[in-house]
Amino acid sequence: MSGQGAPGGSGEPVHESYWMASSESTGxxxxxxxxxxxxxxxxxxxxxxxxxxxxxxxxxxxxxxxxxxxxxxxxxxxTAKLTALHTLIYAWLREKHGPEDARLYARSHQEALERVDGLCAELGADADLERVPAYTYVESSRRVEEIRAEAEAAREAGLPASFVKETGLPFPVAGAVRVEDQLQFHPxxxxxxxxxxxxxxxxxxxxxxxxxxxxxxxxxxxxxxxxxxxxxxxxxxxxxxxxxxxxxxxxxLRPRRELVAAAVVPAEHTPPGMYITPEQHTRSVRSAPLPGGGGRLLIVTGEAFEPGAGGVEERYALLSAWIRGRFPEAAIAYRWAAQDNDTSDxxxxxxxxxxxxxxxxxxxxxxxxxxxxxxxxxxxxxxxxxxxxxxxxxxxxxxxxxxxxxEAGPLLRQQAAVVGRFVGDRLHTSHVDSVADIPPGGGAVVRTGGHPCAVHRDAYGAVTAVDARCTHLGCLVHFDDAEQVWECPCHGSRFAPDGKVLHGPATRPLEPREITE
Structure with a gap:
């Protein structure tokens, strides 16, 4: 992780964030x-x-x-977009909170990106800072009026926003909000x-x-x-x-994860700007410069899902297919996942x-x-x-x-989902009949001796077992096959196969358990 540049030529994507792979380590x-x-x-x-x-x-x-x-x-x-255009927020803010709150929201985020611009100059930080327009687009004509309303609300909130039909993407859109002079950088x-x-x-x-x-x-x-x-x-x-x-x-708070795939693309084939659509389980697109002038890195995010939902490899396949379909010359070099928290309002x-x-x-x-x-x-x-x-x-x-x-509806739905997982997962704790059925690189929650155990088998066949109850509030963890980690579907805590905490809110590891096959 110490300052790698462009990806190697193995043909397989690096299972790491480009930002991590292309910057120095700390100690x-x-x-x-x-x-x-x-x-x-x-x-x-x-x-x-x-x-x-x-x-x-x-x-x-x-x-x-x-x-x-x-x-x-x-x-x-x-994905390191530094913008005040947050998909479709301004029409909603104007309606639910009023135009003044929409203006305050826009001003607070616009001032934040100017702060980063100023600090990069003050600190002499070479952070690959680029001024580009930001877009929220749709391909379906049925959502064009929603986009027009967002452009109007964003402009009323004080942003340099407009409604456009041309974006620089290599495929047609039905309409888009364009906000000028936003930033992308190496975080x-x-x-x-x-x-x-x-x-x-x-x-x-x-x-x-x-x-x-x-x-x-x-x-x-x-x-x-x-x-x-x-x-x-x-x-x-x-x-x-x-x-x-x-x-x-x-x-x-409701945690969600999104997948990211990054592909090397000739510089002349990268769209000039940052793009996001609420359609197709979200698609966010931007590019970043690669060292040595070896093209640019096209960074695409999407396939949002709740932690512990499973099927991560299949979701990666969908995202990769979307990239290849829209950018045929793209060679996928990196893949990773991001986790965010949404509030009820x-x-x-x-x-x-x-x-x-x-x-x-x-x-x-x-x-x-x-x-x-x-x-x-x-x-x-x-x-x-x-x-x-x-x-x-x-x-x-x-x-x-x-x-x-x-907020009552979203709050009730969120807590009902948590209760459903807390109770339901205890009734159906395993997708295999025994520990012996867990394949190399796999994991499952099985009940042994009356206790739910999170059992992982590594690539060499060795088995590791830990308590399956998240140490935050006790929900049962699920296995992420793509990242080889345990995830709590209730509040997003993540654990290594040996139980070590990787991501809060949990602060204590999953306790080890003895298990026999």
């Missing part, structure tokens, strides 16, 4: 002693790093804790430059340091897996999905973690738009903590806002 030490700081940030993705940097720049002493390596979770597996190159600036200014970054407990009070205390603690006046939880259950916020939660806290903050629920959302969060949370002027959109993203009547 910050774990926290091994108690520490006192002005602020502690839990989570080393774009929201956490931007928040820590903004706080350090304001003169506060800051410690950032990351369970693995910074920029290696959701931020390392994004890790930008954030690693930010991390260097943070530590160069006295900030502290600790990797392989999982936070497992939070004490909320006049002085916050974060306890890590090793037992070392950080005491600080303010704490920020920027772990993508909140890892502490001091609030029912997790009940208003389609707006992120950025601010005080819950009504009873004065010193704990959260940033989550970006709904697939975490690049602009993460940068926006850094500035907003820094204003909260330093007591500086708060942006006009502070109330729009306040996590303490009460669910509206319009």
């Amino acid at each position: 910050f030490s774990p926290l091994d002693a108690d520490l006192e700081m002005d602020a502690v940030v839990v989570g080393g993705g774009i929201a956490g790093l931007c928040t820590a940097w903004e706080l350090q720049r304001a003169g506060l002493s800051v410690a950032l804790l990351e369970a693995d390596r910074i920029c290696s979770g959701t931020t390392g597996y994004t 890790r190159k930008f954030l690693l430059a930010l991390a260097r600036a943070l530590t160069g200014g006295g900030g502290r970054i600790f990797e392989r340091t999982r936070a497992v407990a939070l004490h909320d009070g006049a002085r916050c205390r974060v306890t890590t897996e090793s037992g070392a603690t950080v005491v600080a006046r303010d704490a920020v939880i920027a772990t993508h999905y909140p890892v502490f259950d001091h609030t029912m916020l997790f009940a208003r 389609r707006l992120p939660y950025v601010g005080h973690f819950h009504p009873g806290t004065q010193h704990v903050y959260v940033a989550t629920g970006f709904g697939g738009w975490g690049m602009s959302g993460g940068v926006m969060s850094g500035r907003l949370l820094a204003a909260h903590i330093t007591g500086g002027p708060r942006p006009a959109w502070t109330g729009l993203y306040d996590p303490r806002r009460l669910p509206g009547v319009r």
